[in-house]
Amino acid sequence: MNSRHALLALLAGGLALAALPWLLSDFLLALALSCVMYAGLAVSWSMFCGPTNYLSLATAAFFGLGTYVTAWGAGALPYGLSVLAGGLVAAGFAALIGAAVLHLRGAYFAVITFGMGELVRHGITYYEKAFEGTVGRIIAEAPESTTVYWMVLLVSMGAVAAAVLVRDHRLGLALRGIGSDEERAQTLGVNARRSKIAAFALSAFFAGALGAAMAVRWTYIDPLTVFNPFIGFQTVLIAMVGGAQTILGPIASAVVFGLLTEFLRLQFPYLFLVILGFLLILLVLYLPGGIASLFERWRWRRGNV
Amino acid sequence: MGIVHFVRGAAAVALAAMAAVPALAQDVRIGYAISRSGPGAPGAQTSQEPNYIMWAEQVNAAGGLNVGGKKRKIELIGYDDRTDAETMLRTYEKLMTSDKVDLILPPWGTGLNFALMPLAQRHGYPMLSPTATGRKLLSLKNPYFFPLLQQPDVMMEALATFLKARGTKTAAVVHVDELFGLEQAAALEKAFKEKGIQIIEKKSYPFGVKDLQPVLRDIKAKEPGAFIALSYPPDTFLITAQSKALAFNPSAFYAAVGTAFPIYRDKMGAATVEGVMGLGTWNPKSGPAAKAYFDAHVARWKKEPDRWASAHCWAGLQILQQAVEKVGLDRKKIRDYIASTEFDTVIGKIRFKNGENVSTPGVVSQWQNGEFEVVWPPERATASSQFPKPGWN
Amino acid sequence: MSLWFELIASGLITGGIYAVVAIGLNLQYGLMRILNISHGEFLMLGAYLTWLAHTVLQVNPLAFLPVVALVMFVAGVLVYRLCFYRIVSTAPAVEVIEARSLLVGFGLLYLVQNLAYLAWGADLRGYSFLVETLEIGGARFNLNRVVVFGFAMAASLALLAVLRFTLIGKAVRAMMQSPTGAQLVGIDTKVLHPVVFGAGLALAGVAGALLSTVFEISPAMGEPYTVTALIVIVLGGLGSALGSLLGGFLLGLVETFGMHFTSPSLKMVLSYGVLIAVLLARPKGLFTR
């Protein structure tokens, strides 16, 4: 499927999903919101980490920065601009740290990106306390929940569109080359540093924008809530379970994961995380290629008929 | 591209699976989300959810909730929110709009209560919150929000008055870098200033710290008359153990959250904590109602309730029960009734004014012989204070 | 003078605890590329086992250490066989092992932590042990902290000695340097991998048992230790046990001195700042060649 087909399909899917507020109850819409948000986060994570085989744990930091931009701008910036600014701030931050740490690999990169996230969290805590005399911020004026849903949907659609475009263009090829053999790619003319920084920043843009878009739901913004490592881990989990080399995999994974977790949580209020952990282990052991490998198999079977 | 179909299909499955629980005839359905996992779990499971469950059991054992002269059983619907704001919100959206529960009980902690307030107001559910405190919450002027704990300035004012009366001249303060610690610290500074107690050292530290000995050492060298730690449970334990190691023994040793937990006494040793002061409101000796509550809790859970928020939580449930039995299940009427009435509770009279609990005074408690005795104000005291604090044992 | 002594001692005690948690994790990573994110959960299990033994059976926590080590070792062999063996033996590349073991680690984290919630509830638990004060050279410390430090050091040094002087230890070190080379000279990974994984968990369990004598415990207590352990092993260098020990000390000292000379509020900023500075200067950690 080429870019144009993929983007058309995305547009159709987006329009269908945009109609959900008229079809679903408040609760199911909130559930859809969560799935769409994680789909956007997982796709944006995979955009960089999938082809390059980097393991970034900075998603929580980008997301948190985005929420803080909304909180700082509350009352001054309109919602749409906050989201844009949140994305830009996160992207700028990613470009900055990317320049410093993207030469690291494997577990070193994973730990240092996590460390960067924590550094931002503690840095903001310290700044707010020392110069503003508080740690939390209140967002009193919140848009309607349907507005939030549409905004999150829009950003997530943007993430998917960006992922498709990156995949099908030179940047994607460069990233795959870097993931496979960085030095080889360089000797063939890839400016690895610039490609990595650009892709890392692009991926951070969407995480930051999603944070900025979601912030208005929580009324009270403090570092402990919004730099929740849980959000970052969940994103990595979803992307990897889905198959980070693909675009459809993380999307499907976000939906399956979101619905399954919620179903288990409501049906087994005490046992659900135990079941979830167990399922996760089984999944990794017996479906190592991720959810995307199911599509492959299915496509392959259909091709053979 | 199968995403749309996939989502539609999945949504249909989810709809079927998560359809509203059908209302059993006549039961009063009360829903909540609470932290059973995540960072909020220890606090929520110490001070909050056990009370929710015990209350429903007690009411049901007595035949049910008296609604318009008819006894109706309580059906409690509780989910884990994983201490995650979005999960918490989604759960209450389900409870309020899909399940259409009759009443809700609030989630744990200041942050999650903040996040829930707009939703509760939109759907008109009163929140009697036992574990949220801070003037910032009240600044939202949410008519459905009734926090049960004392506000920081009230607590700190009491502490300052208590210390002033005992001739304290200087104090050192440490606080945790969270909204709680900052608001308490600001309130304390103001109160001490009014009372003429000089703060000779003030330090803050991040949540999750594992060693504070260097800080305590510096403070000890300054010989403050009183030491005030506006701390959370892990740091409360840490500060106690390390102050003891340093033989840092000021006349008044005060640590905020966690001193009221029975585990504090059990972990540190009853002899060690002798004379340590902290945030508390009550103990079994506070009155017959308190004693009954204490005994019931021990019988049901095989553990003592904490001497601060647990009883506030119980008081909130009592208020809710009295309101329902008076005006029925019309939530608007319940709200108005709560806002305008003075209630009798396990921690004494409670009346709300502009959402604030203006009846429960600031209290200072102190560990003495294995009980967290109330030592201030005099009308609530269950024992006289030990001042200065005896040496560490 | 005594101030310096106290600061250094304080930092070393904290650092020694960090080190013992980190070494087990580093062994597993160095040998098998398993990044076991549920390390702290097994630490938590060690803590609860000790707490149960102490409160129910009145066993001395220190006397109980060998039992914890043994139980966690067996658990480690089982966990390896059930969860990681398949990954290590089927993955085409080390990056894949890292990624998949991370996911399985998340699964184990959910599983073990929430089983603990079910078994013991979310309440803080703890018991009082050796709360006396010890005075060394004019500085005063909680006796239990010093004892924990002593045992943590003993365990770490014993492990380093095993790695350096015994046959199996040499095999492990050889494998860390060159997995295929070691296989060529006939080292049996079928035995070595589960044993080393078990040893990693045994160390985690012992660390948990020791920590339970000082700190209150809860099912989620392990997570921060996993994070600290990751920082320590990256500081010291992945795959270097000695590096982890020194990395632990370094972090402990940085925190203690940082707290004294700047502000305690900056503690975390300092820790992460040091981590980042070290990695910028030495991308493979401080103590690797």
Place this chain on the structure above:
Amino acid sequence: MSEPLLAARGVSVRFGGLVAVDGVDLDVRAGELVGIIGPNGAGKTTFFHTLSGVLAPTAGRVLVGGDDLTGKPPHAYAAHGVARTFQTPRVFKEMPAIDNVRFGLEFAGRTRQHAHDAFDEAETILEFLGLADVAAVPAGGLTPSRQRLLEIGMALGARPRVLLLDEVAAGLTHAEVDASAQLIRRVRDELGLAVVWIEHAVRVLMNYVERVAVLHQGRKIADGDPRAVAKDPAVVEAYLGEEGEPERRAA
């Protein structure tokens, strides 16, 4: 005399106390096919690393087309038209063979147009190398010798002005070596490239190159016509230390 396309000026590389390359000068002009030989450990590959930017020389300068690229990253060299192969093939294993070739075309080769159009399409290059039938096969699935050929294809995709070949003949049969060598000459002739070819097996090289340089213990000990170089006593001496003189091995 024309400006050298590739010039090494006193290039040295030290690893700690070990001197791997020691003050080597080398000029290569457009259309030249230069061989570099030397015993094991002579520093051939290390020298190549400096010529392609993979390794920055400790001392000395590397100029491509007159521009000083010393210390620049490899992609700067690639952009100036230096393309190379690696001793052990480093193909992008997960990508189809054709994408491996297209890779260079998309990056280093993007800004340059060859005089001759034959090598402007990935398909043509694969055909030229006899790899057209495996265009869609992931490169990791090819036999080692085909991966070697593909390496050349990847380098050609970069539309080079200078082609650096690192032991492309190793492990190939006589027929394959001959085919590769023909290929390299043809490429050179058609595109007017400068080619620098390292080979450990001396015989192969001597038959195809017009000029040869000899490295020994990091130093260049000879540079000139293959026949003359083979008779150079210093060269014979250097190879005696290993497995006998080059002439004998070539025979």
